[in-house]
Amino acid sequence: MDQVSALSEGGSIVFYRTRKTLAGLVCLLFVFAAGCGGPAETPQSPGPGKTVVIATIFPLADIAKNIGGDRVAVSTLLPRGASPHTFEPTPRQMEQVTGARVLIQVGAGLDDWAGKLAGVAGKDLLRVAVTEGLSLRAGGHQHAECAGHAHEHDHNACPAAETAAADPAYGFADPHVWLDPVLVRDEIAPRIFSALCQAAPEDADYFAANLESYQAELTVLHADLTALTAGFERRSFIAYHSAWGYFADRYGLVEAATVEEAPGKEPSPGWIMKVVETARAHQAGAIFAEPQFSTKAAEVIAAEYGARVLVLDPLGGEDIPGYDSYVNLMRSNAAVLAEGLSRVD
Template sequence: MRKLLVTVFLLAVGLLIPGCHPLPQREQTASITVVSTIFPVSDILCNLAGDTVAVSSLLPPGASPHTFEPSIDQVKSISSARLLVCVGAGLDSWSLKLADATEPPILIIELASLANLETNLELGTDPHFWLDPLIVRDTICPLLAKELTNLLPEKKDEIQSNLNCYQGELTALDQEIRSVTTAFRQRKFISLHAAWKYFARRYDLEEVEVVTGSPGQEPSAGWVTEIIDTVINNNVGAIFAEPQLSLRLAERIAEETGAKLFVLDPLGGPQLPGRGSYLDLMRYNLNIFKAALN
């Protein structure tokens, strides 16, 4: 079966209409269905596209895209979709397997490629670029708006208007985050999972070390000991975990070092308090950073 694959490379490092959230099912007023792998991208798509597109997420709330194993239900959920938007860079490669099972072939937009992340973003294989709102504003949103316009040329003006509006909200979000993080008394932290490099680089924070490089894989006892020494030697006061991953290791390190444990959420979800949109999710995490580092 032929699959049409459009790979969108991120060329640079560095969209919220009230009431618009990813929808679990296609609305009767929607002309096409678009599916993305993770909630933040779904919310961005929803705000760009407006009411003429039904948007849904494949990854259920609380699941990690790194360890997710899709079921037949996920295959069914994209069978009628015109477009699949995945992050790429190894984060959600399972979505491409789902796309292989669709008939007729589905258009795929991959927001990153491993080669481009390595050569242009200099962050290795880290695919968590959506946690930098300026990358979302300047790169992700225009790319998605372009693809939506290709699918719905008659909605070009509406999509462009939505894009302009949402980019303004992202600018305000960036300014808000910058004003808060500039005042932090501490700037160093340890992460359970390497999701926050883009955010840290944008706002002049320092991720000193990462506990586990591959979610779902247990680090060695020797590595955990090194992490504990790093926390103590660098006077790191905050350890960040995530609700999609086990807290056990982070709790152990916090207990043995005296550092405090905080839980950031890189994914959010429409039913989660304070995390029901991309903008709300970023402000939710900003408040966690503020409590930990200020």
């Protein structure tokens, strides 16, 4: 029988993805063991009986909304246009978490700033790091030309290895797990479901039904992306930063190099030339920028290499057309990848 173990501050819960009744019983058993407070009022006025959920990034917030439905009030901490790698919380975010029952974060070094806000929410806050217990990609980089250099620390020969070593925020682990829809379906969504059950066990059957429906939608998404990416004439690309490794691994692509040396660091001329050389060696189809960062370095690389600059958005937002849900975000990004990699010059 298919089961998932999810970790939390209060302990471990085992629940079944497609058995609504068992899911509800397990959540109730947890309440007797660990205790659970009711929903609290927040400045966002969630409405009576709703569980207040805060997520660090929009994709996690949207996943929580799909599972929680009208029984939860969900908001996102990271403002539009900001990067979770370099973001520092402000009094506005502190106000957001006041009275929250569940705080969902990525973990693995991406959004550790969320810990600064946890104390504001009160002792009943449930913190969920969706990377907890997952087997993560090492260093955020899995590039063919870097396999040998990673152990030799030959960073001059391998831009990706240099990024991994220069980026302590990663802790040599790639946190961008939400960009693999299979991981979302099988691991991340169940972890969020578990947290919602802890916070509101009386709604467990409702959450379980929503989870099952959402997982079916993610299965369709995965099938569509598999079919789309199978038609790409080119398999390698240059990303702005190392966000797309899980997606690339899932669909047989290669994130050959990154424009950014390390989060928040502008690439040096030497780094740019290494990326250009890597792009040529891999015959990369396009250079992909991101809306959270300046496109200048990507444009320099594209001009030198002779490729186009296209934009991938790993975060999206509820007010961004085409990127206003997790599923839409993944479909839109796949379409952009198709534009860059299906074209043969």
